[in-house]
Amino acid sequence: MNLGHIGREQTLDVNGNHFALRTWGNESDPPVLALHGWLDNAASFERIAPLLRDCFVVAPDLAGHGRSQHRRADSGYYLWEHADDMNALVECLGWKRFGVLGHSMGSGVASILAAMNRSIDTLVFIDGMGAPFTVEEGNTVEHMRKAQRLLRLALRARLHGFSGPEEVQFRSLEMAINERRSGAGASLSVEGARLLVMRDLINLGHGYRWRHDPRLVLPEPLQLSERQACEFLQQINCPLHLLLGHQGLFAGSAFDKRKHALPPHTQVQWHEGGHHFHLDAPAPALIEQLNQALGRGESGPQQRLVNE
Incomplete structure (x- = not known):
């Protein structure tokens, strides 16, 4: 086995907080930031990260999750705070250009990070379409x-x-x-x-x-509205790939609710499985599509455009 494909532990102090990281691959390869979902942790990528070709994958436990430090009692866990942490983490790692792989809530963090940092080459969302939790207009x-x-x-x-x-x-x-x-x-x-x-x-x-x-x-006291969540999706100007589960969170009307906010260059592919299909039983087709989306595929992208 390629030793670069074996997961390794790392720690990093960012924004005054202690973060635990799980990494795969060789540091000399193009970097990919992997962002997990709500109540998950870096182990969310344990099965797919070793199979990504020629990538250095860094999956942090977001603040308060997994083995990372909890925030102070006078702070919270807002998506924009996670995004600010990740922006600072990327700066600490010295990355000039990088890809982002986000699952569920991680796609919401990634959509905000894309507004903070224009050095992202590509975004890949796994069963995620931006901010997962929103507040209705007039209900703040x-x-x-x-x-x-x-x-x-x-x-x-x-x-x-x-x-x-x-x-x-x-x-x-x-x-x-x-x-x-x-x-x-x-x-x-x-x-x-x-x-x-x-x-x-x-x-x-x-x-x-x-x-x-x-x-x-517990719910955060302040959440994005649906309009704001869509605005963060609409401003994405790098390639955006959505890999969604047929039995996941966006089967049916949930996809239609956000579809209008996707940038015209978005590519969408549906996969068999539920919300964690990437962790439960990652199929070879999924791995190949991930490699293609991250620019490491053996053939060109085969996903369809969302507006076709």
Whole structure:
């Protein structure tokens, strides 16, 4: 096996926070920033990253996720904060040009990053079409009130992991895997869930608890509106590739809701599988399309234009 294809651990201090990174490939190859989804972590790319040809893949655990540092109590986990972190991370790594691979929420972070940084060669979204969570127009105030109420309730009742650092949440690894799968609508495979869970658990000796910040399960007080989410998609001026699951989040009307906001150069391909089809059972066709989209394919891109 090519040693460059074996995942490696790295840490980096960015914007005053400690980030854990998972990397694959040779640092001399063209870089790709891989951004995971909500409540996931860098293990989301464990099965596809080693198969990307001639790429140096860097997958950070976003702030509050996986093994990365939690934000301070007076800060939050807004998409634009994640994007600012990633912009600073790229600067720390010294990248001049790079590609971005984003899954789910990672595509929302990537859409904002594309507005901050014009050095992106290509964007590839896996079952994502920008910001996944939006607030309805005219509902900003009520949404903020509800988010604050939920946070206070969770703190008082010690819900959602707001408990002592030594308090067990799961007696066994299997219990944690089952909860992670139920949170993904049971579409996530056991082995896929195991990869994500193993990077997100603390072993207390007598049981386990999540590493991630429990605030992640609560809605942010301020969210983008649907119009704003679409605006970030519309401003993308580099090649944009969408790889979506037939049983994923955008099957049916959800795709139609965002389709109008996609830049005219967007290319779309549908794949069999659910929201984590890239982690559950990545098919050879998916790997080839990823390599093509990142400019590493053996043949030209074969995706269809979204407006054809």
